[in-house]
Amino acid sequence: xxxxxxxxxxxxxxxxxxxxxxxxxxxxxxxxxxxxxxxxxxxxxxxxxxxxxxxxxxxxxxxxxxxxxxxxxxxxxxxxxxxxxxxxxxxxxxxxxxxxxxxxxxxxxxxxxxxxxxxxxxxxxxxxxx
Amino acid sequence: xxxxxxxxxxxxxxxxxxxxxxxxxxxxxxxxxxxxxxxxxxxxxxxxxxxxxxxxxxxxxxxxxxxxxxxxxxxxxxxxxxxxxxxxxxxxxxxxxxxxxxxxxxxxxxxxxxxxxxxxxxxxxxxxxx
Amino acid sequence: xxxxxxxxxxxxxxxxxxxxxxxxxxxxxxxxxxxxxxxxxxxxxxxxxxxxxxxxxxxxxxxxxxxxxxxxxxxxxxxxxxxxxxxxxxxxxxxxxxxxxxxxxxxxxxxxxxxxxxxxxxxxxxxxxx
Numbered sequence: 001x002x003x004x005x006x007x008x009x010x011x012x013x014x015x016x017x018x019x020x021x022x023x024x025x026x027x028x029x030x031x032x033x034x035x036x037x038x039x040x041x042x043x044x045x046x047x048x049x050x051x052x053x054x055x056x057x058x059x060x061x062x063x064x065x066x067x068x069x070x071x072x073x074x075x076x077x078x079x080x081x082x083x084x085x086x087x088x089x090x091x092x093x094x095x096x097x098x099x100x101x102x103x104x105x106x107x108x109x110x111x112x113x114x115x116x117x118x119x120x121x122x123x124x125x126x127x128x129x130x
Numbered sequence: 131x132x133x134x135x136x137x138x139x140x141x142x143x144x145x146x147x148x149x150x151x152x153x154x155x156x157x158x159x160x161x162x163x164x165x166x167x168x169x170x171x172x173x174x175x176x177x178x179x180x181x182x183x184x185x186x187x188x189x190x191x192x193x194x195x196x197x198x199x200x201x202x203x204x205x206x207x208x209x210x211x212x213x214x215x216x217x218x219x220x221x222x223x224x225x226x227x228x229x230x231x232x233x234x235x236x237x238x239x240x241x242x243x244x245x246x247x248x249x250x251x252x253x254x255x256x257x258x259x260x
Numbered sequence: 261x262x263x264x265x266x267x268x269x270x271x272x273x274x275x276x277x278x279x280x281x282x283x284x285x286x287x288x289x290x291x292x293x294x295x296x297x298x299x300x301x302x303x304x305x306x307x308x309x310x311x312x313x314x315x316x317x318x319x320x321x322x323x324x325x326x327x328x329x330x331x332x333x334x335x336x337x338x339x340x341x342x343x344x345x346x347x348x349x350x351x352x353x354x355x356x357x358x359x360x361x362x363x364x365x366x367x368x369x370x371x372x373x374x375x376x377x378x379x380x381x382x383x384x385x386x387x388x389x390x
Contacts, residue, residue, distance in 0.1 A: 001135050003143035003228070005261050007219040013263035016212040078370075079209045079339045080363025082276040089267040098263070103210025110208075131265050133273035133358070137349040146342040209339045233340025240338075 013088070014102045017111050020073060024050075032070040033101070036087045037077060045119035048075065048101075048108055056083045059090065068096060075101035075108070143218070144232045147241050150203060154180075162200040163231070166217045167207060175249035178205065178231075178238055186213050189220065198226060205231035205238070273348070274362045277371050280333060284310075292330040293361070296347045297337060305379035308335065308361075308368055316343050319350065328356060335361035335368070 001009075015023070024031050033051040036059070037044045047053060054062050056076075066072060072091055076083035084100045091098045101108070109115065145153070154161050163181040166189070167174045177183060184192050186206075196202060202221055206213035211234060218228045231238070239245065261269075275283070284291050293311040296319070297304045307313060314322050316336075326332060332351055336343040344360045351358045361368070369375065 001131055001139045001261055003139065004219060004222040006139035006143045007215050007222065007230075009261045009263065009266035010215050011212060011219065013266045014212065016210060019212065078363070078367065080276060080367040082271060082274065082279065082362065085267050085270050089264060089271065092264040092267065100267075102212065103208070107208065107210040131261055131269045133269065134349060134352040136269035136273045137345050137352065137360075140345050141342060141349065144342065146340060149342065232342065233338070237338065237340040 013100060015073060015099045016102050017107050017113060020101055021111075021113055030071055031073055032067055033073045033075070034066070034087070035076075035105070036074050036083050037081075037105075038083060042119065044105075046105065046109070046115050046117045048105065049114040049116050051075075051116075056087050059087060063094075066091070066096065070097075072096050072098040073101050074098060075104045078104045078106040143230060145203060145229045146232050147238050147243060150231055151241075151243055160201055161203055162197055163203045163205070164196070164217070165206075165235070166204050166213050167211075167235075168213060172249065174235075176235065176239070176245050176247045178235060179244040179246050181205075181246075186217050189217060193224075196221070196226065200227075202226050202228040203231050204228060205234045208234045208236040273360060275333060275359045276362050277368050277373060280361055281371075281373055290331055291333055292327055293333045293335070294326070294347070295336075295365070296334050296343050297341075297365075298343060302379065304365075306365065306369070306375050306377045308365060309374040309376050311335075311376075316347050319347060323354075326351070326356065330357075332356050332358040333361050334358060335364045338364045338366040 020031075024033070028050075033048060035044070035047045035051045035053050036056045038055045038057050052065065054065060074084040074087045074091075079102065081104060084104065088098045088100050103110075150161075154163070163178060165174070165177045165181045165183050166186045168185045168187050182195065184195060204214040204217045204221075209232065214230045214234065218230050221228045233240075280291075284293070293308060295304070295307045295311045295313050296316045298315045298317050312325065314325060334344040334347045334351075339362065341364060344364065348358045348360050363370075
């Protein structure tokens with residue numbers, strides 16, 4: 001494999017935050033974004049807006065939630081987490097069309113792109129009036 | 131492709147900030163560094179010292195500015211941006227010798243390596259005496 | 261090479277901080293972790309707990325310290341440093357079983373995983389009582 005093969009493979013396998021935001025804004029119905037992070041829910045309460053939350057550990061039993069006719073975009077924590085790569089390989093082997101969102105939630109937040117914070121729904125400070 | 135092929139491809143396709151700094155200091159005339167970031171100029175006013183500024187979107191009409199006899203090094207924002215990868219693939223397909231600078235401007239700044247800040251040229255605070 | 265090949269290669273060539281921590285806690289005797297960073301010792305005084313310190317520049321003369329019967333895990337500074345990739349390729353070519361720890365010491369520290377700080381041994385503030 002030479003450098004060109006490597007670059008082509010990266011472009012085929014991944015999508016950058018900027019590119020995904022633009023693509024999904026233009027054709028939102030074409031993509032299905034999945035947050036595949038494992039771990040305690042409170043540490044992953046901030047998720048990318050409109051992402052489905054399917055932790056990698058629940059993937060087998062929740063496979064029916066993933067549409068076969070959309071382009072699947074998966075992400076985990078950061079450039080260095082492998083969870084999204086594992087899920088991408090698993091889904092590609094089963095005939096899904098899949099890309100990894102480069103940089104995960106870390107890059108997305110660094111770009112100040114839209115997120116959802118589920119912890120805000122239950123924060124006492126939001127509801128108690130104090 | 132096995133792990134060794136993967137590592138060889140990465141080494142052929144990329145150069146780290148440390149390695150590039152050392153190589154360019156030893157043989158500056160051998161390399162041609164390009165900042166290929168798109169986006170508003172004010173958010174990319176800090177660039178790597180001595181880099182040519184050719185946004186990816188202007189690449190087609192400015193291709194003649196890129197020398198065929200040098201090693202081309204391209205960079206964008208960070209590890210997770212794909213713009214440099216797109217440009218690298220485009221140039222490799224046209225016979226240029228190209229590597230991506232790993233980590234882009236983010237890694238370069240983290241290493242405190244030399245940069246140029248074009249915004250300083252026009253900052254009122256530099257000139258108005260206030 | 262298609263996207264699936266790329267993902268498989270990444271999974272074969274790298275291990276994430278989370279996965280390595282879990283694997284090494286379950287079977288510590290199975291792995292041999294090496295910090296291969298070059299550069300002045302004082303800037304790399306914080307290392308991953310239980311890592312052997314073998315800078316890439318000393319690898320040739322210290323190769324006998326690396327066991328052939330363990331899985332070798334190598335790391336350097338961050339996602340964008342290539343030193344660990346160079347060492348991984350070198351060792352794989354010589355028949356070792358090797359993976360790169362994704363994200364290097366930067367990702368490991370970001371996860372608050374256990375480290376050793378050799379500079380603490382000699383910090384005056386630890387010993388002078390002031």
